[in-house]
Amino acid sequence: MIDVLVLGGGFAGLWSAAAAARLLRGHTAGPAGHSVALLTPHPDLVLRPRLYEPEPARLRVPLDRALKPVGVRRIRATATAVDTAGRRVTATAPDGTRTEVAYRRLVLATGSAVVRPALPGAALLHDIDTLPAAVRLADHLRAPPEAPDGPGRWTAVVVGAGFTGLEIATELAGRLRALAAPHGAAEEVRVVLVERAEVVGPGLGAAARPVITRALDTLGVERRLGTTVTALDDRAVHLADGSTLAARTIVWTVGVRASPLTAQIPAPRDALGRLVVDRQLRVRGVEGVYAAGDTAAAPAEDGHTVTQSCQHAIPLGKVAGHNAAAGLLGLPAADFAPDPYRTCLDLGAAGAVATAGWDRRLREGPEGFAKGLKRAINETWISPPVDDPEELLRRADHRVGLRPSAPPPA
Ligand SMILES: Cc1cc2nc3c(=O)[nH]c(=O)nc-3n(C[C@H](O)[C@H](O)[C@H](O)COP(=O)(O)OP(=O)(O)OC[C@H]3O[C@@H](n4cnc5c(N)ncnc54)[C@H](O)[C@@H]3O)c2cc1C
Incomplete structure (x- = not known):
């Protein structure tokens, strides 16, 4: 029997x-103390927000180097069923062996995935939702010169001009030119954003839009607005407006849904498939079960609901782990109280744009402020410490904000 079983080795x-291990430290129960286990299929935490970068294979952090020193056991398996009445999880190990794990408290943190469309030719779509998919895209773009030339060889179509679509489109503009230059083909490079709405970044706020549009113009990223993709093959993509674009690379970024495991929990879910949780991240009506990260629809400040983002997944994880352990120890639970909502969107060689608040006011700063902020988030803030149990436990305190250098709580 595991005292706190966490499903999913992402940020949450x-x-x-780590938060459960922090609280349970010093509260022994039996000779071995309380047990915390993380059940996840892969040995690494994947830095998903960075998968638009050119070298995705290195964007991972070994879970054991972070968690083993604080006593968290890793179970390498994929959860396939959750029996909340019997407090057991069924899982399959990489060799196909089925295993059952009993728990006292469960944290569901199995994240989310992009929903691939059922279009003719959809198997040819690329995405940057997972590490293998991002590596496949990077390899495909680097395809050697013997790859068939012809129309569309240096054209990438990105479907969806939301957060992920804008980051990969602006990044691809530079990456494709660098790859095409040795073949004398830099001038042939085209990056085209296809967006169903009539504007780019429809959900990113009016204040950021002029900055985004300027960046797209600077980088030569074309837009096809008010339309979508209806079919594709290995040479071209067909749009709902009747036009066809010759393109060898089509990247799908639209529509993210919570892990299907959420459907195994007998509780209300929102339109994104997330479990509705209270301020203490307990799943409504299901004893001993918490949800965190992209699987949780938790209340944020001012009546908003959390977004599927790292800035929420990290603090949600800390509070869920803390409360799961607090429940075992009979200690008071903590309320989820995230830092004020902010966004920071990378715009490739054209910079970045940062907003504050749910009304997405532009954050002004000196030249390069937003790009520097994005670099700090990507390279420092979202990376957990490894081989440093004391620092991990310090940051696992739910009162410590996302910025790791923030002063410790009083
Ligand atoms: C390209 C891209 C760019 C992004 N940019 C930003 C950004 O700029 N800022 C931001 O805040 N957020 C960004 N995000 C969103 C952010 O990455 C997610 O919100 C965050 O990763 C959610 O963390 P999580 O722990 O809930 O889920 P994940 O990070 O998805 O981790 C889920 C974990 O669960 C495991 N798992 C899944 N199913 C099972 C199962 N059945 N059994 C066991 N384990 C399972 C997975 O292997 C994984 O380890 C971006 C995402 C993408 C894809």
Whole structure:
């Protein structure tokens, strides 16, 4: 029997396990103390927000180097069923072995996935939702010169001009030119954003839009607005407006849904498939079960609901892990109280744009401020410490904000 079982080795899962270990430290129960386990299929935390970058294979953090020193056991398996009445999880190990794990408290943190469309030719779509998919795209773009030339060889179509679509489109503009230059083809490079709405970044706020549009113009990223993709093959993509674009690379970024495991929990879910949780991240009506990260629809400040983002997944994880452990120890639970909502969107060689608040006011700063902020988030803030149990436990305190250098709580 595991005292706190965390499902999912992403941001929410890692910080849940660390927060549970932090609280349970010093509260022994039996000779071995309380047990915390993280059940996840892969040995690494994947830095998903960075998967638009050119070298995705290195964007991972070994879970054991972060969590083993604080006593968290890793179970390498994929959860396939959750029996909340019997408090058991069924899982499959990489070799196909089925295993059952009993728990006292469960944190569901199995994240989300982009929903691939059922279009003719959809198997040819690329995405940057997972590490293998991002590596496949990077390899495909680097395809050697013997790859068939012809129309569309240096054209990338990105479907969806939301957060992920804008980041990969602006990044691809530079990456494709660098790859095409040795073949004398830099001038042939085209990056085209296809967006169903009539504007780019429809959900990113009016204040950021002029900055985004300027960046797209600077980088030569074309837009096809008010339309979508209806079919594709290995040479071209067909749009709902009747036009066809010759393109060898089509990247799908639209529509993210919570892990299907959420459907195994007998509780209300929102339109994104997330479990509705209270301020203490307990799943309504299901004893001993918490949800965190992209699987949780938790209340944020001022009546908003959290977004599927790292800035929420990390603090959600800390509070869920803390509360799962507090429940075992009979200690008071903590309320989820995230830092004020902010966004920071990378715009490739054209910079970045940062907003504050749910009304997405532009954050002004000196030249390069937003780009520097994005670099700090990507390279420092979202990376957990490894081989440093004391620092991990310090940051696992739910009162410590996302910025790791923030002063410790009083
Ligand atoms: C390209 C891209 C750019 C992004 N940019 C930003 C950004 O700029 N800022 C931001 O805040 N957010 C960004 N995000 C969103 C952010 O990455 C997610 O919100 C965050 O990763 C959610 O963390 P999580 O722990 O809930 O889920 P994940 O990070 O998805 O981790 C889920 C974990 O669960 C595991 N898992 C899944 N199913 C099972 C199962 N059945 N059994 C066991 N384990 C399972 C997975 O292997 C994984 O380890 C971006 C995402 C993408 C894809």
